[in-house]
Amino acid sequence: MNDYTKWYGELEVQRLMVSDRWRTDAFARAIQEVVTAGDVVVDLGTGTGILAMFAARAGASKVYAIDEADIATMAVELIQMNGLEESIEVFHGSAAKFQIQEKADLIISEWLGHMAFVEGMVDDLLGVRDRVLKPGGRMLPSAVEVMLAPIDDPVLYSNHGPGFWRRLIHDVDLSILEELELKQGRGFQTFIDAASLLSVPSPIVAMDMRRAAPGDQWTTGKIDFEVKRDGVLNGFVGWFVAELSENVILDTGPNHPQTHWSQMYLPFPPQIAEKGSHLSVDYQLARHPEYWRSLEVTIELGDCIQRYIVD
Amino acid sequence: MNDYTKWYGELEVQRLMVSDRWRTDAFARAIQEVVTAGDVVVDLGTGTGILAMFAARAGASKVYAIDEADIATMAVELIQMNGLEESIEVFHGSAAKFQIQEKADLIISEWLGHMAFVEGMVDDLLGVRDRVLKPGGRMLPSAVEVMLAPIDDPVLYSNHGPGFWRRLIHDVDLSILEELELKQGRGFQTFIDAASLLSVPSPIVAMDMRRAAPGDQWTTGKIDFEVKRDGVLNGFVGWFVAELSENVILDTGPNHPQTHWSQMYLPFPPQIAEKGSHLSVDYQLARHPEYWRSLEVTIELGDCIQRYIVD
Numbered sequence: 001m002n003d004y005t006k007w008y009g010e011l012e013v014q015r016l017m018v019s020d021r022w023r024t025d026a027f028a029r030a031i032q033e034v035v036t037a038g039d040v041v042v043d044l045g046t047g048t049g050i051l052a053m054f055a056a057r058a059g060a061s062k063v064y065a066i067d068e069a070d071i072a073t074m075a076v077e078l079i080q081m082n083g084l085e086e087s088i089e090v091f092h093g094s095a096a097k098f099q100i101q102e103k104a105d106l107i108i109s110e111w112l113g114h115m116a117f118v119e120g121m122v123d124d125l126l127g128v129r130d131r132v133l134k135p136g137g138r139m140l141p142s143a144v145e146v147m148l149a150p151i152d153d154p155v156l157y158s159n160h161g162p163g164f165w166r167r168l169i170h171d172v173d174l175s176i177l178e179e180l181e182l183k184q185g186r187g188f189q190t191f192i193d194a195a196s197l198l199s200v201p202s203p204i205v206a207m208d209m210r211r212a213a214p215g216d217q218w219t220t221g222k223i224d225f226e227v228k229r230d231g232v233l234n235g236f237v238g239w240f241v242a243e244l245s246e247n248v249i250l251d252t253g254p255n256h257p258q259t260h261w262s263q264m265y266l267p268f269p270p271q272i273a274e275k276g277s278h279l280s281v282d283y284q285l286a287r288h289p290e291y292w293r294s295l296e297v298t299i300e301l302g303d304c305i306q307r308y309i310v311d
Numbered sequence: 312m313n314d315y316t317k318w319y320g321e322l323e324v325q326r327l328m329v330s331d332r333w334r335t336d337a338f339a340r341a342i343q344e345v346v347t348a349g350d351v352v353v354d355l356g357t358g359t360g361i362l363a364m365f366a367a368r369a370g371a372s373k374v375y376a377i378d379e380a381d382i383a384t385m386a387v388e389l390i391q392m393n394g395l396e397e398s399i400e401v402f403h404g405s406a407a408k409f410q411i412q413e414k415a416d417l418i419i420s421e422w423l424g425h426m427a428f429v430e431g432m433v434d435d436l437l438g439v440r441d442r443v444l445k446p447g448g449r450m451l452p453s454a455v456e457v458m459l460a461p462i463d464d465p466v467l468y469s470n471h472g473p474g475f476w477r478r479l480i481h482d483v484d485l486s487i488l489e490e491l492e493l494k495q496g497r498g499f500q501t502f503i504d505a506a507s508l509l510s511v512p513s514p515i516v517a518m519d520m521r522r523a524a525p526g527d528q529w530t531t532g533k534i535d536f537e538v539k540r541d542g543v544l545n546g547f548v549g550w551f552v553a554e555l556s557e558n559v560i561l562d563t564g565p566n567h568p569q570t571h572w573s574q575m576y577l578p579f580p581p582q583i584a585e586k587g588s589h590l591s592v593d594y595q596l597a598r599h600p601e602y603w604r605s606l607e608v609t610i611e612l613g614d615c616i617q618r619y620i621v622d
Contacts, residue, residue: 160330
């Protein structure tokens with residue numbers, strides 16, 4: 001075994017993120033907008049160091065680039081290669097242990113997972129914010145919303161979802177697996193056609209990154225979705241919208257360019273949805289009780305309660 | 312937590328396999344061809360029990376359906392639902408512990424992973440074969456080959472492979488990651504266009520399932536690939552071809568319909584390949600030293616040795 005093996009997969013994940021052009025361009029533009037000359041900046045979860053380098057190029061006098069993963073050692077080399085070692089300092093360790101003498105003007109962090117909160121990184125971020133951000137300091141992203149909407153996508157449900165089991169397969173009947181798969185409740189990553197949306201999407205969490213406290217993302221609530229067209233409700237779709245800066249919104253939803261996050265499809269037992277009717281949905285977003293990096297999303301509509309694992 | 316959670320993901324994997332029509336239809340046809348009335352059949356890794364049910368419908372007098380995973384309890388229900396509980400007996404346990412009094416005429420097993428041998432299930436299968444198959448009994452699949460070919464796919468290499476790092480990203484240079492990602496050597500699942508093939512594919516393993524011994528899949532050898540057209544070698548592609556029966560070949564390669572296995576792309580440091588020239592490749596296929604369900608594929612060409620993890 002050589003040294004490289006300890007990074008198995010890390011570089012591919014970095015490539016997946018950096019090559020997501022909609023994401024990387026949005027962060028580059030927002031950093032350009034938000035960083036002012038002489039800023040002290042923290043970049044939490046720096047990976048290759050790319051956002052820290054954008055910040056240094058945008059005029060930051062000092063950037064602290066933090067990553068717990070071994071790729072941090074590579075970030076040091078990459079920063080040198082780009083001649084930015086004077087202004088960027090890499091901290092290879094956990095966010096909880098990061099401490100500096102001076103206070104930061106800005107904290108940058110691409111901490112976003114599926115439906116924003118998969119990966120469970122936000123509490124660490126808020127801890128760093130409370131320890132090192134100046135009063136009145138900036139956060140990038142500045143706000144994050146998780147969106148939910150009912151959809152009608154029969155092909156998705158029937159070909160790539162629990163509805164697949166309805167068909168006979170060479171005369172064998174596996175149809176009881178539809179209900180079982182629904183009960184298991186797994187979210188699927190996929191791209192949802194905006195035409196599938198049955199209602200105007202609604203936020204289920206809205207987090208102001210300067211004011212939020214750890215745990216604020218775990219919410220319950222009720223939404224009244226008005227159905228815009230006749231159809232069959234056969235699932236919900238979840239995604240996030242991040243306000244990176246005043247002028248840069250990163251919307252990962254169905255009406256926008258595809259990102260590596262895609263959207264999260266939550267299959268639901270099919271039911272008729274009539275134009276003008278209302279779907280009264282109770283929802284809960286919680287940390288998964290068993291897998292702490294995952295979410296548990298609960299959706300209740302009429303008699304039906306669906307509980308999903310989202311990861 | 313309810314009972315269903317212990318199957319997290321299992322049903323989706325089953326759906327992915329069963330809904331792979333090229334795969335399921337091929338097994339259905341081969342079972343129809345190979346099973347004769349009154350056969351005693353073993354189905355190893357039965358999952359939902361679907362192949363066992365095909366065998367029972369094709370005339371088997373008795374089918375032993377084996378699975379270690381919890382889905383076996385569901386297979387019992389599905390078999391009852393299809394009225395086949397008289398002829399199919401589910402054994403919920405490890406292959407190593409499976410024992411019957413009578414001998415089997417036929418062993419069916421869809422044990423195939425990426426490049427056939429990912430998942431490491433074949434040794435268990437050969438153990439069952441040696442204990443329960445009649446002399447002269449049949450195996451389905453009857454033979455398996457792993458194929459390898461050099462390819463020229465610049466878009467794959469540059470946009471979705473290590474070559475991505477060559478470009479400047481908002482003026483930041485991450486190009487040293489190309490070499491690092493190549494050294495890490497991960498195989499990627501993707502679909503390769505047959506037009507990318509630089510040479511006629513060659514088998515690196517050929518296993519006769521009736522005669523093979525455990526470990527026969529771990530091979531070293533040399534191939535002389537003749538380059539069919541001018542291009543740039545920037546990777547190899549691996550896949551398997553399974554002979555399910557005399558008349559049914561399941562070829563998962565670039566010239567065939569897409570299956571859920573896709574193909575395995577092994578990126579290689581780019582080099583000019585001239586039409587008519589020869590690429591003398593030394594290869595090794597081994598169990599990965601650290602992750603036993605994964606493969607380690609080594610490809611040596613000229614001065615360059617690449618070692619890949621394939622999973």
